[in-house]
Amino acid sequence: MTASITSGHNKAKAPEPPQPGGEEGPLYQSRVKIYPKRVSGTFRNLKWLVMIVTLGVYYVTPWLRWDRGATAPDQAVLLDLPHRRFYFFFIEIWPQEVYYLTGLLILAALLLFLFTSLFGRVWCGYACPQTVWTDLFIWVERLVQGDRNKRMKLDKSPWTATKIAKKSLTHFIWLVLSVATGGAWVFYFADAPSLMTGLLTGEAPLAAYLAIAGLTFTTYSLGGLMREQVCTYMCPWPRIQGAMFDADTFLVSYKPDRGEPRGPHKKGESWDGRGDCIDCQACVAVCPVGIDIRNGPQLECIQCALCIDACNEIMDKIDRPRGLIDYETLAMPDARAKGEKPKIRLVRGRTIIYSLSILLTAAVMGYGLLTRGDLEMSVLRDRNPLFVPLSDGSVRNGYTIKILNKAHETRNFSIELSGMEGLALSRPNAVDSPDRVTVAPDDVQSVRLYVTAPADIVRSPVLADGEKAINIAIRDMESGAVASRNTVFRGPQSRSQGRR
Amino acid sequence: MSDAPKRDELTGVETTGHDWDGITELDNPLPKWWLYIFYACIGLSVLGWIWYPSWPVWMGEWTYLKGVAGFSKRAEVSRELAEIEAGREVYFKQIRAQSLEDIRTDPELLQVSLAGGAAAFGDNCAPCHGSGAQGFAGFPNLNDDAWLWGGTLDDIHTTLRHGIRWEADMDTRLSMMQGYLKDGILSRSEVSDVVQYVLGFSGREDDNEAARRGATTFAEICSACHMEDGTGMHELGAPDLTDAIWLYGGDKDTIYETVANGRGGVMPAWAGRLDDATIKQLALYVHSLGGGEEPQP
Ligand code: SF4
Numbered sequence: 001m002t003a004s005i006t007s008g009h010n011k012a013k014a015p016e017p018p019q020p021g022g023e024e025g026p027l028y029q030s031r032v033k034i035y036p037k038r039v040s041g042t043f044r045n046l047k048w049l050v051m052i053v054t055l056g057v058y059y060v061t062p063w064l065r066w067d068r069g070a071t072a073p074d075q076a077v078l079l080d081l082p083h084r085r086f087y088f089f090f091i092e093i094w095p096q097e098v099y100y101l102t103g104l105l106i107l108a109a110l111l112l113f114l115f116t117s118l119f120g121r122v123w124c125g126y127a128c129p130q131t132v133w134t135d136l137f138i139w140v141e142r143l144v145q146g147d148r149n150k151r152m153k154l155d156k157s158p159w160t161a162t163k164i165a166k167k168s169l170t171h172f173i174w175l176v177l178s179v180a181t182g183g184a185w186v187f188y189f190a191d192a193p194s195l196m197t198g199l200l201t202g203e204a205p206l207a208a209y210l211a212i213a214g215l216t217f218t219t220y221s222l223g224g225l226m227r228e229q230v231c232t233y234m235c236p237w238p239r240i241q242g243a244m245f246d247a248d249t250f251l252v253s254y255k256p257d258r259g260e261p262r263g264p265h266k267k268g269e270s271w272d273g274r275g276d277c278i279d280c281q282a283c284v285a286v287c288p289v290g291i292d293i294r295n296g297p298q299l300e301c302i303q304c305a306l307c308i309d310a311c312n313e314i315m316d317k318i319d320r321p322r323g324l325i326d327y328e329t330l331a332m333p334d335a336r337a338k339g340e341k342p343k344i345r346l347v348r349g350r351t352i353i354y355s356l357s358i359l360l361t362a363a364v365m366g367y368g369l370l371t372r373g374d375l376e377m378s379v380l381r382d383r384n385p386l387f388v389p390l391s392d393g394s395v396r397n398g399y400t401i402k403i404l405n406k407a408h409e410t411r412n413f414s415i416e417l418s419g420m421e422g423l424a425l426s427r428p429n430a431v432d433s434p435d436r437v438t439v440a441p442d443d444v445q446s447v448r449l450y451v452t453a454p455a456d457i458v459r460s461p462v463l464a465d466g467e468k469a470i471n472i473a474i475r476d477m478e479s480g481a482v483a484s485r486n487t488v489f490r491g492p493q494s495r496s497q498g499r500r
Numbered sequence: 501m502s503d504a505p506k507r508d509e510l511t512g513v514e515t516t517g518h519d520w521d522g523i524t525e526l527d528n529p530l531p532k533w534w535l536y537i538f539y540a541c542i543g544l545s546v547l548g549w550i551w552y553p554s555w556p557v558w559m560g561e562w563t564y565l566k567g568v569a570g571f572s573k574r575a576e577v578s579r580e581l582a583e584i585e586a587g588r589e590v591y592f593k594q595i596r597a598q599s600l601e602d603i604r605t606d607p608e609l610l611q612v613s614l615a616g617g618a619a620a621f622g623d624n625c626a627p628c629h630g631s632g633a634q635g636f637a638g639f640p641n642l643n644d645d646a647w648l649w650g651g652t653l654d655d656i657h658t659t660l661r662h663g664i665r666w667e668a669d670m671d672t673r674l675s676m677m678q679g680y681l682k683d684g685i686l687s688r689s690e691v692s693d694v695v696q697y698v699l700g701f702s703g704r705e706d707d708n709e710a711a712r713r714g715a716t717t718f719a720e721i722c723s724a725c726h727m728e729d730g731t732g733m734h735e736l737g738a739p740d741l742t743d744a745i746w747l748y749g750g751d752k753d754t755i756y757e758t759v760a761n762g763r764g765g766v767m768p769a770w771a772g773r774l775d776d777a778t779i780k781q782l783a784l785y786v787h788s789l790g791g792g793e794e795p796q797p
């Protein structure tokens with residue numbers, strides 16, 4: 001089929017002759033400003049509720065306290081970057097445990113997949129920050145400048161003092177909201193009350209001000225100015241979601257079989273031989289992305305369901321049943337056309353797979369979190385030199401052990417060696433006895449260990465191979481908690497072994 | 501010259517004219533803001549040229565536009581290096597002022613010293629002693645517990661400062677092993693006998709008769725440095741001949757060569773070549789390698 005691939009390079013061979021007068025489309029397109037109209041109804045109320053809850057969670061969370069004792073911060077949710085700790089209520093994550101965060105992200109992605117295959121872009125329509133903040137900004141706009149028609153008129157009118165006042169008030173409120181958004185964000189990264197004091201007295205770190213400035217800019221420009229263009233042009237998620245719909249996914253849809261043929265309707269006229277759509281454009285007026293849902297599923301549609309509310313209002317007024325626009329699957333109109341009863345199929349191959357993956361991920365993470373210990377240890381063997389022969393014929397090996405004390409208290413450990421007879425422990429510059437280590441709360445300590453095997457053991461068959469597996473353990477002297485690691489002890493290979 | 505635009509039937513939108521197995525691409529216009537961002541980037545790059553060093557220019561010789569900010573990567577690096585130096589100097593001052601024992605009991609200074617010592621060791625000492633301080637024949641292993649000139653912190657510090665047989669340093673460690681055959685003091689057979697006696701310290705002699713003869717020579721000559729019982733003497737750098745550690749090798753032939761031709765390895769004096777604080781760090785580092793000795797009370 002290579003023959004059918006044509007490109008701009010072989011224009012000379014192009015089969016069609018040039019058509020003079022064929023109009024050239026514009027290279028660039030100006031945005032058509034959208035003036036979403038106020039609407040009320042079930043889904044609008046649901047959206048208000050989601051907005052209050054999500055914004056509430058966002059603003060309140062950093063101020064929640066959670067007692068962790070004197071050695072750890074008491075902020076319930078805190079990303080402590082300088083100390084490399086992540087606190088989430090009873091969970092505390094160290095940098096080597098970022099797989100919990102990975103797990104959380106995987107879980108979030110899988111949940112998104114599941115909901116998308118069940119109900120389409122519910123994330124976009126209700127919970128996405130872009131949607132929530134745009135909704136909030138539109139509400140502000142409406143509060144100051146009035147509803148759709150008033151705003152359209154205001155935009156067309158000359159720049160009078162009232163217009164300037166209204167416009168600047170809108171932008172001012174937007175900016176305040178944007179600053180508040182960025183301001184709340186930084187509280188997740190530092191102790192909220194003291195950072196708040198710092199911000200107000202101008203003594204907070206520069207990074208905090210820069211983060212607030214950055215987020216103010218993005219919130220203001222994305223929520224206030226760019227709005228639906230973010231969803232249509234910038235966000236990759238809508239394109240991915242397209243692959244997750246199927247014929248049984250519930251999408252906000254117009255029912256053409258019920259609505260067509262559309263046309264204006266006068267009170268008292270018969271409904272026979274015509275559809276229920278009175279072509280009032282109410283659904284188009286409320287749409288925050290400015291499309292007509294009656295044209296079928298479109299990539300711009302964020303599935304906010306406001307057009308359902310709008311049409312239901314109309315249906316109530318003209319006394320027709322609600323639900324001309326409704327959550328529907330693609331299979332439903334086909335079923336109706338065939339005279340079958342439309343089926344709701346929530347349990348399908350993909351939803352089963354997504355659900356199982358969610359359960360599996362959650363189970364693995366839950367198990368990991370529940371069994372997570374507050375003590376860890378690692379051992380690094382010296383490789384250079386592999387071992388040190390000493391003057392009395394004994395052999396010494398060097399190890400560096402790292403003790404991770406994840407508890408919020410100072411702990412004393414004893415170091416215990418096993419796996420080989422006669423091993424002696426020594427530590428250079430040890431303050432007290434070499435097999436005792438004290439580790440500060442919530443801290444990591446590296447300890448150099450020198451382990452010596454006496455001459456008779458070195459010459460005995462035990463070390464004939466030149467190495468012997470040993471075990472290094474640390475034991476909490478109060479609680480008895482143990483962490484241990486296997487490693488090897490090396491020595492010279494005995495002659496007979498070498499010759500073999 | 502332009503072709504008639506092709507149109508997609510379903511959407512009525514122009515296509516790019518490209519066709520991949522029947523799949524064509526709609527040529528929707530780009531949004532305007534996209535174009536504006538592109539312009540903004542061009543504008544920013546021009547600002548960048550003015551702000552930062554940018555174009556090469558010919559001004560009688562090749563040079564470049566320096567930019568109004570006076571930014572220079574080289575100056576940046578020098579400034580950062582100076583900053584690091586200044587930060588290090590805080591510790592170096594304390595290390596210089598305090599005794600080795602005091603540094604050793606100060607956890608923070610000790611940590612800084614061990615890290616600094618390890619780095620300085622890699623730069624200066626590793627060529628002879630090996631990167632793990634494991635040594636080579638003739639270059640002592642610094643991990644073990646056998647010390648020619650003593651293994652206390654002060655001994656190691658002295659060795660580091662003044663070197664061994666480093667003639668440029670007045671206080672260097674001087675004594676050395678003579679070549680007893682080379683210098684005509686002992687005959688071949690006398691050397692062989694002494695070797696047998698020395699092997700006897702670790703129970704490895706193979707000619708008891710010779711060993712007995714060697715004992716006399718050892719007592720007369722060698723014991724002056726290596727002591728009567730062969731355990732050696734730190735003051736003179738005379739090694740312990742009874743232990744399992746041999747600097748040049750403990751087999752019969754190597755010991756013969758040592759006695760016959762003598763030994764006198766050299767270590768440079770580091771005082772004046774390295775900063776005093778660095779030398780102290782090195783002493784603490786070498787002492788911590790496992791063989792460090794405590795001073796006798
Ligand atoms: S078409 Fe309806 S559901 Fe889609 S974005 Fe517009 S109002 Fe929301």
Ligand code: SF4
Pocket residue numbers: 254259276277278279280281282283284294310311314324325
């Ligand atoms: S709101 Fe309902 S009746 Fe009005 S145009 Fe839209 S679909 Fe038709």
